[in-house]
């Protein structure tokens with residue numbers, strides 16, 4: 001066993017502060033799921049989930065949604081390993097899900113510059129117009145957007161801090177922290193272990 005590998009509990013110590021606990025997130029997801037269930041009552045929903053950041057959020061949210069639904073996953077990269085959006089949105093697969101004529105909910109972990117959700121919603125529509133398309137994120141960063149994005153569901157508003165946990169990573173780590181928090185500055189920009 002590699003005894004140098006950090007445990008999840010020790011990664012928790014890398015946080016400067018916790019913004020949202022597991023219990024606070026769960027409570028907010030109940031409310032968001034209720035709103036989604038009401039919005040699409042009597043319909044079938046296609047959820048387009050953005051990976052990997054949206055992994056935990058989408059899994060916990062959708063188990064609370066009382067609708068028949070399909071899940072499609074999309075992988076895009078915009079941070080390319082740093083803590084600032086690179087300005088480039090790279091689609092990591094060739095085929096986008098076909099959502100023409102469907103009720104679509106695009107779900108991402110966090111809205112920052114808006115480039116990711118702007119690019120994805122436009123690419124999905126180019127591929128065939130959905131009947132209805134809504135957007136939901138867990139976190140809405142209070143920053144100047146490169147592209148305006150109209151959110152239909154938003155879990156929490158946050159300031160302009162780089163956050164990790166509950167799906168959000170820094171260099172691939174911290175995703176499995178059950179809470180969301182701000183990383184201590186000393187852990188940002190360190191070379192990969």
Ligand code: 5GP
Pocket residue numbers: 050053078079085108109110111112113114115116117141161162163164168169170
């Ligand atoms: P946008 O394209 O809106 O600038 O950025 C959206 C993507 O950037 C999110 O899907 C997420 O992957 C990443 N991102 C933005 N802010 C943060 C943050 O504070 N922490 C982490 N870990 N990722 C972020």
Ligand code: MG
Pocket residue numbers: 050051052053054108109110
């Ligand atoms: Mg993301």
